Amino acid sequence: MIKDTTQWYASWFDTSYYHILYEDRDYAEAHQFMDNLTQYLNLPENGKILDLACGKGRHSIYLSSLGYDVTGVDLSVNSIAYAKQHENEKLHFEVHDMCRPFNDQFDAVFNLFTSFGYFDRTEDNLNTIKAIRDDLNESGFGVIDFMNSDYVIENLVPEDVKTVGNIDFHQKRYVEDGYIVKDISFTDKGEDFQYQERVKAKTLADFEALFEEAGVYLLDVFGDYKLRKFHKATSERLIMIFK
Structure with missing residues (x-):
């Protein structure tokens, strides 16, 4: 049986098989990344974070345990239904399309683990950057953690x-x-x-063009979850901080 791949991410991410295939993802590494990132950004105590394309909420849940007020959103109804069992006063999950603003103001908006560039419509890449921009408060930071396509x-x-x-x-x-x-x-x-x-094989130059068009400013670029310098040929990740 061949599944319809129209908006493939909407159907594939909503299956149990997606989570079975990727069940061995490294939670310790994800936690270390969140520790490093929140310390680097120097987010306010109890700061508000929006986790865009949060899946089953592994990053959101950990960020909440650090004391942040976290909202996780995802297009996958099944993933959000699963994540909701972890909700508390400072942790909420909702079904939401990240191409559109969430219409709240956050100290940080995170888009993690290559959750970008899936879109069938090219303009949705720009729409997502604009949505992140609109959801940031005056001192807020946007973070996109993408693969290093060249590598x-x-x-x-x-x-x-x-x-x-x-x-x-x-x-x-x-x-x-x-x-x-x-x-x-x-x-x-x-x-x-x-x-x-x-996934669109976007490079740093591609993102720089999107950021310029969306009117946001790229502040820093890192190449791995320990926030080491980005090298085009050898870095596994492309982690961009902007505002």
Whole structure:
């Protein structure tokens, strides 16, 4: 059964298989990144953070434990339903399209773990930057944590199989029309599934052009979760701080 890949992220991210495939994500590394980032930004105590495309809320939950007032939003109804079990006075989750402003003011808006560049409509990249801008208070910071496309393309593994439990996920990776594409196929309980991930291979220069058009200012660029200097050829991440 081939799933409809129109707005692929809306269907793929809403399946249980997405979370099964990526269940081994490094929570310790994510926590260290949040520690480093919030310290670097010197956010106010009890500061308000918007976590855009929060998934099941792993970053939001940890940020809340640090004392911040956190709102996590995502397009995936299933992910938000799951995240809501963790809600408390200072942690809230809502279904929301990040291309549009959330219509509140935050000390920081985080878009983490390559949750950008999925859009079918090119203008939605700019719309998202503008939405982040509009949701920041006067002293607020925007943060986009993206892959370093140059590094990813240079080190692309064309094909592999990842086995999780009793499911063999066959993964094929390639570059097509400026997108880094991953085809994922697997069989579960006698049923065949195929999904595709497509992320625009945006570079620092691409983001700089978007920031200029949106009227925001790039303050700093880091290349990994320890906030070390960005190097185009060797950094795994492209972490941009702007306001």
